[in-house]
Amino acid sequence: MRLSVQMALKGATAGAALFAALPVSAGEFDGITLQAKLIGGQQYEALYARIAEWEADTGATVEVISKKNHFELDKEFKSDLAAGTLGWCVGSNHSSFASQYPSLYTDLTPYLTPEFIAEYVPSNVAASKIGDALVMLPRAQFDVSALYYLKSLYEDEGNQSAFKAEYGYDLAPPDTWDQYKDQAIFFTDAPNFYGTQYAGKDEAIVGRFYEMVIAEGGQLFNDDWSPAFNSDAGKRALSWFVDLYKAGAVPPGTTSYLWDDLGQGFASGTIALNLDWPGWAGFFNGEDSSKAAGDVGVIVQPQGSAGIRTGWSGHHGFSVTESCDHKDAAASLVAFLTNEDSQKLESSAGPLPTRTAVWDHVVEQSSSDPYRSEVLVAFQQAATHAFPAPQTPYWIEATNVIFPELQAAILGDKTVDEALETAAEAVDEMMQENGVY
Amino acid sequence: MSRLKLPQWFVLLLPAIIILSAVVLIPLLLSLYSSFTPYRLTRPETLYKWIGTFNYEKAITNANFWAAFGRTVLLLTIALNVEMLLGLGLALLVNRVTWGQRGLRTLMMFPMMFSPVLVGFQFKFIFNDNVGLVNNALQSLGFSDVAIPWLVDANLAMFSIIFAEVWTSTSVFAILILAGLFAIPRDPLEAAKVDGCTPWQTFRHITLPYLMPFIYIALAIRSLDVARAYDIVQIMTNGGPARRTELIWTMIGRTGYVDAKMGYANAMGYISIFLAIFFTIYFFKKLNAARTELGMGG
Structure with missing residues (x-):
């Protein structure tokens, strides 16, 4: 066994080693010490406790030299790049940050078998790449939004007949964003009850706009990173937000809402439809935390006019540095930390997995709890439509240029055309100034 | 070998010079220099690229910058005047109280004791x-x-911010003006009474001139405070929505720390410092004029 693994390792540079897909053999990496910079927090400790198992199996030692949140790690990685202090091997990564350091991490493909990579959800693997390089392996810390709704509104016969009479089709949880808009307007009874709400500022609204542009068949950026959202798809996407605001189907303060405001809003039982993250599922249905408890339904997020579902997502992962002296050992550790057992362990506490088999496992585990089961099925479907934030280091800077213009259109200070044109010009100028093209 | 002998005064001043250079002069010069570079926090090498006055030209030709500048001046003007009038009224009322005045003075200072960030959260909720x-x-x-x-509404959002500013800082005016009221000599007031002046005439021609130096000091202090208004606005609206409440410092803060464009942010900062310098000079001139009028020297 050991010999075959070593031979496979030697073949790694040729393109296909097997070790990560296979159980590692004892003493495989004897005497090697890997330095790691990992995301810190109580919720991640259970997984890190497994590192000792890998050490025992392989004979290698892992020295965790930094444990911080992603924003702090991000700064540290940037300082390391600037100072050239890149002696460490394994780092926590995030799909929303990864594009900022394209040269820091190595392509993991040569160290893994195609079969092993295929065990992850394909959309998560796609989101873990920069170009063709697989720069991280996704762990069971995945975020995508699905649709939460109040079930009682749809079960009400009065609502059903009134809706059918007004809109000409049956009232059911929406499968398209147009239906969503109709229903949000229909359910609104301001100022006490609103059809929906959306994040209205900062990166949050640009993220929501971004996924809507995709769902409408457009792109936020062209391949050269010039802005592409001042298009018909972009206009349709922005009009969706504008129409809901004009119709009064969202709280008037929605342009200042962020995730916490949205979560509290839906939990207050005064919002009918809410596109939101998986982390809220328990809160929304908790007797102590939510007035909507017992009335919450969850389905996959609707699709736009191009037949594509929204799916702006993010996930945590582990990467191996380009400068690491023992990339094979580091890749083995990364594979171990995201393998089936590791993901089962992490997802048992609630976070969503990124491996197909683990998804099936958690759905099966929750079969005795109908709500948890409904949530997991919805998010499992949602995950198959997921795509990451645009992978440019200037994403956040672009969102800061775009969001005031989106707000201006929503609030009626500018038309949709004017707002998108101004935003596109500003992004174009920003990209050129940064020397992107 | 002769030892270098520094003048005694220089040696004595050296610790102060070193500390001031380290904490004020060098950062100031560095930030001034960086405003002539495309310095980005995330790309340290950009600090060494000279781009001349590009950042300044960009700021000066940026309509959003001037809109934020105008809004800051508007906020400054309204907030200072409202605070001054309310503070004056409050001080005059408290001055007439004969029993429990100390308790009232302490009570009046309560809003000043809250951190502006907390005041922002409080009014954001309200x-x-x-x-x-x-x-x-x-x-x-x-x-x-x-x-x-x-x-959200353009006028109401500015109103809400001004309301929060006024709530938290009116007492600065009240306390300083109250100090002024305590310092007024009794003789001219009694003389006015004997000469048959109405209360309004007494206030207009005796009390107010005596108070003006105090009012201008309060205005100078608060103008610097409001001109760099950041925390309350950042929490309540973050300059939004659609830049409706964007002030100079929320804009500079976002450019410097979120977009990491420190060079450009510093250029905008240096332009806006002129705003603060202008108001300070203006109020100090007024202060000196008021003191001259009272025969306290210019």
């Missing part, structure tokens, strides 16, 4: 359109049946 105190009160009392978007 003015929230959905669950906020103001809207709930208006709706419960039957004055309104709609959710008034206090932090």
Whole structure:
């Protein structure tokens, strides 16, 4: 066994080693010490406790030299790049940050078998790449939004007949964003009850706009990173937000809402439809935390006019540095930390997995709890439509240029055309100034 | 070998010079230098690229920058005047209180004791359109049946911010003016009474001139405070929505720390410092004029 693994390792540079897909053999990496910079927090400790198992199996030692949140790690990685202090091997990564350091991490493909990579959800693997390089392996810390709704509104016969009479089709949880808009307007009874709400500022609204542009068949950026959202798809996407605001189907303060405001809003039982993250599922249905408890339904997020579902997502992962002296050992550790057992362990506490088999496992585990089961099925479907934030280091800077213009259109200070044109010009100028093209 | 002998005065001043250079002069020069570079926090090498006055030209030709500048001046003008009038009124009232004045003075200073960040959160909640105190009160009392978007509407959002600023800082004026009232000599007031002046005439021609130096000191201090208004606005609206409440410092803060464009942010900072310098010079000139009028020397 050991010999075959070593031979496979030697073949790694040729393109296909097997070790990560296979159980590692004892003493495989004897005497090697890997330095790691990992995301810190109580919720991640259970997984890190497994590192000792890998050490025992392989004979290698892992020295965790930094444990911080992603924003702090991000700064540290940037300082390391600037100072050239890149002696460490394994780092926590995030799909929303990864594009900022394209040269820091190595392509993991040569160290893994195609079969092993295929065990992850394909959309998560796609989101873990920069170009063709697989720069991280996704762990069971995945975020995508699905649709939460109040079930009682749809079960009400009065609502059903009134809706059918007004809109000409049956009232059911929406499968398209147009239906969503109709229903949000229909359910609104301001100022006490609103059809929906959306994040209205900062990166949050640009993220929501971004996924809507995709769902409408457009792109936020062209391949050269010039802005592409001042298009018909972009206009349709922005009009969706504008129409809901004009119709009064969202709280008037929605342009200042962020995730916490949205979560509290839906939990207050005064919002009918809410596109939101998986982390809220328990809160929304908790007797102590939510007035909507017992009335919450969850389905996959609707699709736009191009037949594509929204799916702006993010996930945590582990990467191996380009400068690491023992990339094979580091890749083995990364594979171990995201393998089936590791993901089962992490997802048992609630976070969503990124491996197909683990998804099936958690759905099966929750079969005795109908709500948890409904949530997991919805998010499992949602995950198959997921795509990451645009992978440019200037994403956040672009969102800061775009969001005031989106707000201006929503609030009626500018038309949709004017707002998108101004935003596109500003992004174009920003990209050129940064020397992107 | 002769030892280098430094003049004694220089040696004595050296610790102060070193400390001041380290904490003030060098950062100031560095930030001035960086405003002539495309310095980005995330790309340290950009600090060494000279781009001349590009950042300044960009700021000066940026309509959003001037809109934020104008809004800052507007906020400054309204907030200072309202605070001054309310502070004056409050001080005059407290000055007439004969029993429990100390307790009242302490009570009056309460808003000053809160961190501006907390004041921001407090008013963000109070003015929230959905669950906020103001809207709930208006709706419960039957004055309104709609959710008034206090932090969204262009005028109401500025009003809400000014309200928060006034709430937290009126007492600065009140305390300083009260100190002024205590310092007024009794003789001219009694002489006015003997000469048959009305209370308004006494206030207009005796009390107010005596108070003016105190008012200008308070105005100078608060103008610097408001001109760099950041925390309350950052928390309540973050300059939004759609830049409706964007002030110079929320804009500079976002450019420097979120977009990491420190060179450009510093250029905008240096332009806006002129605003603060202008108001300071203006109020100090007024202060000196007021002191001259009282025969206290210019």
